[in-house]
Amino acid sequence: MDAIGDQVEIGILVYPGAQMAAVHGLTDLFAVANRMAADLGARRSPLLRVCHWAEMPGQPLAVSFDSHPQAHHRPRVMIIPPSLTEEPGPDLIDRFCNDLRQWHREGALLVSVCVGVFFIAASGLLDGRSATTHWNFAQSLAERFPLVKVEANLPLLEDGDIITSAGLMAWTELGLKLVERFQGQTLAAETARFLAVAPVHAMPGPGSVFSPRLDHGDEAVLKVQHWLQSTGAREVNLALMADCAGLEQRTFLRRFRSATGLKPTEYCQQVRVGRACRMLEFTNRSIDQIAWGVGYQDPGAFRKVFHKVTGLAPGEYRKHVVGPAG
Structure with a gap:
């Protein structure tokens, strides 16, 4: 498992128009995973701490919800959820570019669902790299960010320090994949069983999906x-x-x-x-x-x-x- 210590801070970016079902669903999914870990006596399994990051009136981006409140914040993962409205415009996504670049620079894994990829693309972090999104927005993503290699045929694209997904409801699979990465395959399967959703399918070969350590601080x-x-x-x-x-x-x-x-x-x-x-x-x-x-x-x-x-x-x-x- 890619975890050091007893806590993994997972951030969720709550931008105007974000699908709140995904925001709260992911929060609940990680809470269930923590409960499964406690019920199974998985003492070595790290706690998944969930923080919602949002803009406050007249203030910079800050934590609006913390599942395990503490003063210090350094996300190990930052999830950009989908939107139920439309493709995010330049004025919206540009507001978060510096924050995404800073989190990435500090070792956070960036994860997008559906149109959430537009936020990462706008930051320049996907230039020259492959990414996926919902088929309905693939052409627009390619036109707005020509340096991104859009692969709309992929439901999920794991690329080391960035994960992108295509489906509007892909947040369930992404959440389980993060549970698997940080807490292990058994807890991911137990979480999926409790939520009555499809479990993460194990890929053949231990090295088929590379999950590099990004939280070492060097x-x-x-x-x-x-x-x-x-x-x-x-x-x-x-x-x-x-x-x-x-x-x-x-x-x-x-x-x-x-x-x-x-x-x-x-x-x-x-x-x-x-x-x-x-x-x-x-x-x-x-x-x-x-x-x-x-x-x-x-x-x-x-x-x-x-x-x-x-x-x-x-x-x-x-x-x-x-x-x-x-």
């Missing part, structure tokens, strides 16, 4: 992590990563492994394999084409790395997620 390393996610870890090497961090190579190696739990080469492999998994599931590209697409000139080397990370050959993975005819 700003230099976090800067490199964001850079690797935005570039897909293609055409990178130790010298470039150390230069991005502003550190001497030996110092960078030590601090990167201490912060993330992985060597830089292992981290890059996880990023590339995560993108390859998405291509295997949602495209008809050959395995060789996918290998080249994620930065491997030698498809044979790609197959070895893919098996090392997921425990499956690329072809086996594709059969597991889309079936023999996929």
Whole structure:
């Protein structure tokens, strides 16, 4: 589980026009997960603390609700819910750009539901990256933010430090995925069972979805992590990563492994394999084409790395997620 300590602060951005069913539904979902953890005696499971962030009259963005009130706030996750009205306009989304960039810079996982992706796109954090949204808004997202690679055919797109989803009601699945990430698969399944909703489907292979550690507090390393996610870890090497961090190579190696739990080469492999998994599931590209697409000139080397990370050959993975005819 990607959690340090006994508490994970999850923020929900309550903007004008936000779907309050999603805001309160997610709040209830995380409360149920905490209760399941207590009932099952999961002492090592962190508490999920939920905070609603909203604009107050004449004041900057602040916490309007805190499930476990404390003075200090540093969200580990920030969720931008959907809207029941219409696509958010520039004047609205621009008001939150600086806050989203700051949270992301401090290591928060950004999560959007449906048109919530427009807020992240406006901040520039999706430039050159892939994202998904509701099919009804995909063309507008692509037109307003041409640097974003819109993949409207994907119901959910997990990309390390940013997660986007397409469906208006996708907040239930996203909530369960966050429970799984921070409290484990058993508690996610128990929460789903209690709420009588579809559980999170486990993907084949332990490394098929990469959930990097972002809450370690090392700003230099976090800067490199964001850079690797935005570039897909293609055409990178130790010298470039150390230069991005502003550190001497030996110092960078030590601090990167201490912060993330992985060597830089292992981290890059996880990023590339995560993108390859998405291509295997949602495209008809050959395995060789996918290998080249994620930065491997030698498809044979790609197959070895893919098996090392997921425990499956690329072809086996594709059969597991889309079936023999996929």
